[in-house]
Amino acid sequence: MTQVAIIHHSGFGHTAVLAADVARGVEAAGATPVLLAIELGQTNFDEFFAVAAESDALVFGTPTYMGTVSAPMKAFMDASAAVYFTKQWKDKLAAAFTVSGSPSGDKLNTLTTLAIFAAQHAMLWIGTGQNPGNNDDTSAATDVENRLGSFLGAMAQAANDSAEVTPKAGDRATAHSLGRRVAAAAARWQAGARESVAAA
């Protein structure tokens, strides 16, 4: 069974909503999601690394704070240096999602940071695989998938309101789609690896 770990931090609940949507997308592809929430001030990530070792793909989720990943997500990233030296995550799939208050909010820098992080771990990056959803200057619809037009990872905007009402349906569907895509890709990748071992 394909397993996808969703490693995320959420200060005020918006990223957590998206993480749950990613998990539902993973399930929709017939795989098992494991949600791992980073707490403020957390320094021990042993359980995270144990789950990651058993997972086929890791999806990283963080709010964009001051134009980049949040401090708790960065604490996790820095702690993963121990895993980096063993190349334990080599050839696992990786993807990311982020949310911020502004439509841009410099979210691309957050996703780029996580893509470089995954590359340092020799992981294989999976983007949204979606066309931009809102390329029409008469449209400001919030119910359109990939409305913020991101390829590197799923982007969401949370207006200045509670996580019960924002991010909106389109951004949540984008997160769902990313989870589904990562899980399907991980299953294909596993099947291909089995075939190449059998052929060797």
Ligand SMILES: Cc1cc2nc3c(=O)[nH]c(=O)nc-3n(C[C@H](O)[C@H](O)[C@H](O)COP(=O)(O)O)c2cc1C
């Ligand atoms: C410390 C801090 C820094 C922030 N920096 C940005 C930013 O750079 N760009 C932006 O658009 N929104 C920024 N925001 C807004 C958050 O990204 C937004 O509220 C997001 O939904 C928070 O997600 P969370 O509820 O998962 O913590 C910031 C919020 C905080 C608390």
